Amino acid sequence: MRPVPRPVRPGQESVWDYPRPPRLEHVDARVTIDLGGERVVDTHDVVRVLETSHPPVYYLPISAFVPGSLAPDRGASFCEFKGSARYLSVRGGDVVVPRAAWNYPTPAPGFEQLADRVAVYAGEMDACTVDGERVTPQPGGFYGGWITADVAGPFKGGAGTAGW
Template identity: 55%
Template sequence: MTKSADIPSGGHPAPDPAGPGQESVWDYPRPPVVQPSDELVEVWFGGQLVARTGTPLRLLETSHPPTYYLPRSCFADGVLRPVSGSTVCEWKGRTDYFDVVARGQVAERAAWHYPRPVAGYESLVGHVAVMPGSMDGCVVDGERVRPQAGGFYGGWITDRVVGPFKGGPGSRFW
């Protein structure tokens, strides 16, 4: 765990060193970018596979592990239940939410999408992200994802990315 004494005056801890084949989240841009991917992504909930795609989008933002956006069409029928209420992202615009429902289990507001994102994020239309910590499991190219800490952000941590990652205690102002 990073202690405040370990944080330089720039406001965030020093980036962890990236090894071969790894990315540092501190090399990601701000504002974030959307990047197509050919990774195989699976989402499991209620003891079943609820989504699977080989064409996800990765949203990359400084200090955050990637958030994966999957084509809405890859979700099993009835899994995404729209709910009322929305929030606004300073970069992407208004976010609408879904409950994820499978085999009698419900993960409330555990998925979201941008029906009309702001300019520059149009590729997110028709794609849905899920909170990996609310699912039974999320898998990228055979590796089980670890959720971004804090329960607010939807980043997917794999061995491919190094931090430290925003979301945990003491990272609010990174």
């Protein structure tokens, strides 16, 4: 059962207008990620993935991360659209967060732009920002969307949303 989309305020977009299968979109935005008292990434080279019912997932170039802040970690997952993902730990200062990021080394056709990019679970970091706005992590522990003031839900991921 599809939930009722929340009203969209001026300057917002509804996640219920995002497509399925998802689409990639380059955005003109500054994204920062802080962990362990250090800035591990600060970039304007941003691609977001937009999928029905999900807040955008931001993918950043591996090369934009501070050297040594990303390391391969255990586990993998599969997305029916993007393909096989691998997990990475993220290090900032003296803090290491296992499986806090992921990427698609060999993405499925249509998602090739993600091959050298990484997405990060915002809830595992000290702070993630988009154009200076601190993001809120997507509900639940599986999805990695970033909620900002310019997106309206409700968002998949919380209790009772598995069937969306």
